Amino acid sequence: MAHEVRGVIARGKGEPVSVETVVVPDPGPGEALVQVRACGVCHTDLHYRDGGITDDFPFLLGHEAAGVVEAVGPDVTALAPGDFVILNWRAVCGQCRSCLRGRPWYCFDSRNAVQKMTLADGTELTPALGIGAFADKTLVAAGQCTKVDPAADPAAAGLLGCGVMAGIGAALNTGAVTRGDSVAVIGCGGVGDAAIAGARLAGAAKIIAVDIEDRKLEWAKDFGATHTVNSAKTDPVAAIRELTGGFGADVVIEAVGRPETYEQAFYARDLAGTLVLVGVPTPQMKIELPLLEVFGRGGALKSSWYGDCLPSRDFPMLIDLYLQGRLDLAAFVSETIALEEVEAAFDKMHRGEVLRSVVVL
Incomplete structure (x- = not known):
């Protein structure tokens, strides 16, 4: 029927x-x-x-x-x-x-x-x-x-x-954030804030939130950001480097999906660091990076599909953390x-x- x-x-x-x-x-x-x-x-x-x-x-x-x-x-x-x-x-x-x-x-x-x-x-x-x-x-x-x-x-x-799993998974699964890492998240909407929450769950020592709106940066603090950068007022790459001893972050998560923010994320990571793209671009968008920089900086450039999650594994675990008051x-x-x-x-x-x-x- x-x-x-x-x-x-x-x-x-x-x-x-x-x-x-x-x-x-x-x-x-x-x-x-x-x-x-x-x-x-x-x-x-x-x-x-x-x-x-x-x-x-x-x-x-x-x-x-x-x-x-x-x-x-x-x-x-x-x-x-x-x-x-x-x-x-x-x-x-x-x-x-x-x-x-x-x-x-x-x-x-x-x-x-x-x-x-x-x-x-x-x-x-x-x-x-x-x-x-x-x-x-x-x-x-x-x-x-x-x-x-x-x-x-x-x-x-x-x-x-969808969105919260995509962000948490970008940190935990794709970015493999671990305790003591420095993490920068560019774009502090729902997915970006979930990535911040995921980085905190993983034990990241420093979590830098980047956005063009102060309101969103205040939200990011609630999810675990230890530092904030308004990229409409400050060069985010320089700010992230300054906050990480001049080196750049171990993991940078791009949660916007735009060429300019991807380039920022690329240069804001430490040598051998990881860049995770979880923001969704449009079909027309393109990026251009010096191939020598891609080679010379090492590390990993990754895309995160749905936070690379396995629902049967990740959903029950995250719901348990939520019910325990940890997420x-x-x-x-x-x-x-x-x-x-x-x-x-x-x-x-x-x-x-x-x-x-x-x-x-």
Whole structure:
């Protein structure tokens, strides 16, 4: 039996989103039906709305979510109705060349639901990142559901589904920050602040937050930044070097996704240091660096895909840290809103007024 629910739809490039009736089928083999409890408003959803990812309109937006399993397909054994889950967009296949090499966090063939959710007139929807969680219920691949402790607040827990996990993972997994390291984070929105929180969890001795807005730098302090640099007023490379004995940081995390900030990150790291790109660039952006500098400075230039996370490993661990009071996921929630307020939340996010607006259902 199909389920008629409310969902946030992007019908055309740059058009305001609307709340419409969405038809969600019962789960088939390998699928799960999830009652969405909360879903964060992420920049990726805005990119979908603006046609920056694909042009497969209409989209069912929302992907940074937590909820409760309502039903599972006939062959699903690892989930059961009533399980509290965080949704993820890396449902590990276990069979691709990366999984078979023991690197499932890079899975090249992530699973999504096979059946399509539709509008009331039968028009097929493209769910954002294979999830589509700005809805009362959504249909996903069972592997996109990661069970965690149900004591967690869904509004906070769901943020691990994308931005917060991307930032924490950029520090812990991709950057391999360890105790005593110096870390600089360029860009202090939700992902950058999560990278700061991750660096603090790892025991970094010095965490330098860089942004062009003093308000965001104040937020960064709450997540563990020991020093701040306003790059609209100060050369960030010179400032980071001065704060690290003239050498540069051991790990620099670029959470903006722009050529100029990437270049800053490149020169702000110590010799043999690590640069992690977790900010998402646009297709038109290019960088130009002297190849001799790339060779001569050594170290590693890395890109972080979803914080190189393995949901089954990382989500439960981070939720445990949250429940122990060692990771303040709730601090990322700037406001809770209704489905009808998603378009306004996009505007607030674009103006840098919030870390995360979270739809609560």
